[in-house]
Amino acid sequence: MQQLRGVSAVDPGYAGGVGDNPQYREVCSGETGHAEVIQVCFDADQISYHDLLTVFMTSHDPTTLDRQGADRGTQYRSTIMYRNEEQKQIAKQVLLAMSDSFSDRVVTEVVPLKKFFPAEAYHRNYYTKNASQGYCRVVIEPKLAKLRAEHAERLVLETV
Secondary structure, eight states: OTTBTTEEEEEEEEESSSSSSOOHHHHHHTSSOOEEEEEEEEOTTTSOHHHHHHHHHHSSOTTSTTEETTEESGGGOOEEEESSHHHHHHHHHHHHHHGGGSSSOOOOEEEEOOOOEEOOGGGTTHHHHHTTSHHIIIIIHHHHHHHHHHSGGGBSSOOO
């Protein structure tokens, strides 16, 4: 998301569960009900909420319940948390329009954002800081390659 034109900030965090100020280990236990999420700040004159959600839906697997790749648990559920009724309606439109793009049923939930809790500092810019680690090379890099291929026109910098 950080590579998209119009995106000014992407902050990792937790939302959608119980308890204030959850920590990574608590969220990973599955007991808080929080999901690992990102909060995206963007300029709507440069990129629409609709387009952000389209990129989101093509940058992860929205058809696996409580799982992303090898990571399993409710904290890995596919979720769109909206701030207002307009965002809710746009999210539902994007899901409906994209549902035929996937061979399996889309299980992404659309729920109101109650409160966003920032993740610990070491989660910020994780890929940039750890690009040579196995997880980044095996899991994140293919997703970035797909993003660059499918959404090149939306990127800040042209990539090869």
